[in-house]
Amino acid sequence: MIVERKxxxxxxxxLDGYIAKPNDDIGFLSLVEKENEDYxxxxxxxxxxxxxxxxxxxxKVLSMGFAYPHSDKEVYIITRTPxxxxxxxxxxxxxxxxxxxxxxxxxxxxxxxxxxxxxVNLLLKNNLIDELYISIIxxxxxxxxxxxxxxxxxxxxxxISSKTYDKGLVQLHYAKK
Amino acid sequence: MIVERKxxxxxxxxLDGYIAKPNDDIGFLSLVEKENEDYxxxxxxxxxxxxxxxxxxxxKVLSMGFAYPHSDKEVYIITRTPxxxxxxxxxxxxxxxxxxxxxxxxxxxxxxxxxxxxxVNLLLKNNLIDELYISIIxxxxxxxxxxxxxxxxxxxxxxISSKTYDKGLVQLHYAKK
Numbered sequence: 001m002i003v004e005r006k007x008x009x010x011x012x013x014x015l016d017g018y019i020a021k022p023n024d025d026i027g028f029l030s031l032v033e034k035e036n037e038d039y040x041x042x043x044x045x046x047x048x049x050x051x052x053x054x055x056x057x058x059x060k061v062l063s064m065g066f067a068y069p070h071s072d073k074e075v076y077i078i079t080r081t082p083x084x085x086x087x088x089x090x091x092x093x094x095x096x097x098x099x100x101x102x103x104x105x106x107x108x109x110x111x112x113x114x115x116x117x118x119x120v121n122l123l124l125k126n127n128l129i130d131e132l133y134i135s136i137i138x139x140x141x142x143x144x145x146x147x148x149x150x151x152x153x154x155x156x157x158x159x160i161s162s163k164t165y166d167k168g169l170v171q172l173h174y175a176k177k
Numbered sequence: 178m179i180v181e182r183k184x185x186x187x188x189x190x191x192l193d194g195y196i197a198k199p200n201d202d203i204g205f206l207s208l209v210e211k212e213n214e215d216y217x218x219x220x221x222x223x224x225x226x227x228x229x230x231x232x233x234x235x236x237k238v239l240s241m242g243f244a245y246p247h248s249d250k251e252v253y254i255i256t257r258t259p260x261x262x263x264x265x266x267x268x269x270x271x272x273x274x275x276x277x278x279x280x281x282x283x284x285x286x287x288x289x290x291x292x293x294x295x296x297v298n299l300l301l302k303n304n305l306i307d308e309l310y311i312s313i314i315x316x317x318x319x320x321x322x323x324x325x326x327x328x329x330x331x332x333x334x335x336x337i338s339s340k341t342y343d344k345g346l347v348q349l350h351y352a353k354k
Binding site: 015016017031124132134136138139140141142143147148150151152153154155156157158159162164168169170172174 | 192193194208301309311313315316317318319320324325327328329330331332333334335336339341345346347349351
């Protein structure tokens with residue numbers, strides 16, 4: 001029996017549900033920066049071989065002067081503007097659900113949704129996310145880009161684990177019920 | 178030295194930050210109902226002697242056919258419509274900040290904010306909440322009444338504790354930094 005690959009969201013938000021302040025400011029993440037503490041990210045990355053990321057989030061990384069990571073994975077950048085692939089990075093302009101359902105039928109490790117909010121909400125709307133790792137940063141940002149939009153379908157969850165770290169980050173891991 | 182009384186929010190929300198579905202439907206709370214498990218509520222109530230609650234939340238309880246609890250505490254129902262007190266229940270129509278600042282200067286146990294969202298957001302806007310107990314229910318409700326509004330001031334928090342319960346509820350306890 002082949003176990004279907006899971007689509008997993010791994011993301012950080014403030015207690016009031018923002019993944020960034022206005023203007024994509026993610027400075028609040030520095031509150032939980034700590035040497036030699038990656039909050040399980042490297043271990044998580046070992047379980048996935050495919051990444052789905054929105055075009056804006058992808059470009060945000062580049063705009064900060066970094067190369068987009070995960071060049072060792074199959075990366076789909078969801079965009080409306082066709083572009084030729086760069087190495088393992090493919091610009092995907094067609095239907096997102098179709099992509100995810102197709103990937104889930106293939107063999108492989110799990111699939112990582114690297115944001116941003118627009119992609120997450122499209123995936124939730126279509127009931128395609130199987131697991132969520134939500135790291136709650138100890139701050140109320142007060143305004144910004146919400147992780148979860150209004151008017152999504154209800155989704156019951158099983159708590160798989162909750163881990164508390166000494167910078168005050170709590171990482172919640174849920175699976176779709 | 179007198180330690181100032183703290184104003185404490187104790188509330189449950191879905192992972193996507195809703196305290197109720199549209200029409201004040203709080204049925205999702207039944208997901209975590211369990212015999213002999215009150216998620217620390219009785220112990221919390223021992224630390225407070227005063228309750229602040231919005232008029233709508235107060236009436237919601239009555240509309241469900243219950244008496245409003247906490248008749249052994251000093252209860253302030255925040256409303257725009259003056260009404261005579263009933264026992265220890267006072268209907269308060271003046272400035273909320275003034276009430277809270279006045280209460281904090283008096284001696285006594287801590288002060289419990291029992292919601293709803295409108296009151297919570299007024300208090301956050303005026304930087305009056307000292308601690309928060311947020312119980313995260315394992316569900317995405319998708320729509321409803323958000324606990325935290327837009328356009329609040331940023332507020333850094335210290336995580337005091339995080340408790341995980343076997344129905345999947347995670348209770349986060351924060352203090353203002």
